Amino acid sequence: MGDDQSFLREALELARANIETGGRPFGAVVVRDGExxxxxxxxxxxxxxxxxxxxxxxxxxxxxxxxxxNLSGCAVYAxxxxxxxxxxxxxxxxxxxxxxxxxxxxxxxxxxxxxxVYADLAKxxxxxxxxxxxxPIRLDSAPDLYGVWKRGQLPST
Amino acid sequence: MGDDQSFLREALELARANIETGGRPFGAVVVRDGExxxxxxxxxxxxxxxxxxxxxxxxxxxxxxxxxxNLSGCAVYAxxxxxxxxxxxxxxxxxxxxxxxxxxxxxxxxxxxxxxVYADLAKxxxxxxxxxxxxPIRLDSAPDLYGVWKRGQLPST
Numbered sequence: 001m002g003d004d005q006s007f008l009r010e011a012l013e014l015a016r017a018n019i020e021t022g023g024r025p026f027g028a029v030v031v032r033d034g035e036x037x038x039x040x041x042x043x044x045x046x047x048x049x050x051x052x053x054x055x056x057x058x059x060x061x062x063x064x065x066x067x068x069x070n071l072s073g074c075a076v077y078a079x080x081x082x083x084x085x086x087x088x089x090x091x092x093x094x095x096x097x098x099x100x101x102x103x104x105x106x107x108x109x110x111x112x113x114x115x116x117v118y119a120d121l122a123k124x125x126x127x128x129x130x131x132x133x134x135x136p137i138r139l140d141s142a143p144d145l146y147g148v149w150k151r152g153q154l155p156s157t
Numbered sequence: 158m159g160d161d162q163s164f165l166r167e168a169l170e171l172a173r174a175n176i177e178t179g180g181r182p183f184g185a186v187v188v189r190d191g192e193x194x195x196x197x198x199x200x201x202x203x204x205x206x207x208x209x210x211x212x213x214x215x216x217x218x219x220x221x222x223x224x225x226x227n228l229s230g231c232a233v234y235a236x237x238x239x240x241x242x243x244x245x246x247x248x249x250x251x252x253x254x255x256x257x258x259x260x261x262x263x264x265x266x267x268x269x270x271x272x273x274v275y276a277d278l279a280k281x282x283x284x285x286x287x288x289x290x291x292x293p294i295r296l297d298s299a300p301d302l303y304g305v306w307k308r309g310q311l312p313s314t
Binding site for chain 2: 008013047048049056064066071079083084085091097102106114120129130131135139141147150
């Protein structure tokens, strides 16, 4: 638990430092084998990139440094409760566990909770606020894109 | 529906072109006011970045070009069913609707479905495959990070 606290404290220090530069109060680190392999802070205000959340930036930093998209066995320490995008990103990358300090309830009074987004995304696709449509068109030149990819070849066109 | 089909076809063409360069069969475009404002392809193999999905790359491209993290009113056209990370990213960015051509069922035989990840993330946090822990520590120097951020000032330390 000692290491746990120090890694989480590092995420909080990153969040604190990000406030000083005008950013949002979020920081995260990725840990593998007891060492920090990547760091991130929320860079939305600086970059206009809506995906530049602390956890996503830390995952990108880690994958760049480790040279792999596979973060199996890694742990993430985040200053605040991960949003659905970041939670899914961790899950996809194989992250083993995530630990956070500030809850969505802590963030709610400041507009920093994603609880409503979680609730919306938990609904059936047809009931979510964003419209999700399936239009099953195919390219004449490659009607079986996935098969082409799997076979490692495109048909001559 | 004519425009719809042409935008979706563009996403499929991007996926097709990405296969030719050795990438995964995914492409996406972001549309605002009837014009494509951003494009993306899956760049995981090239960059080792597990978040480099086509839709996320298209969102990043759009926000860079438009100079805003707010993609309200935009529509996304994706070659395949968006994964939970990309769906949440669109939702967070204010995307109005997303249209896709290939389903998770189409992708399953090729290992290109994220249906299992959706199912896992739909479970209560305590039952998901990734461990999610809350450890409510605070920094002595800034015990109220969110309040500090909201007030636009850090306590002198």
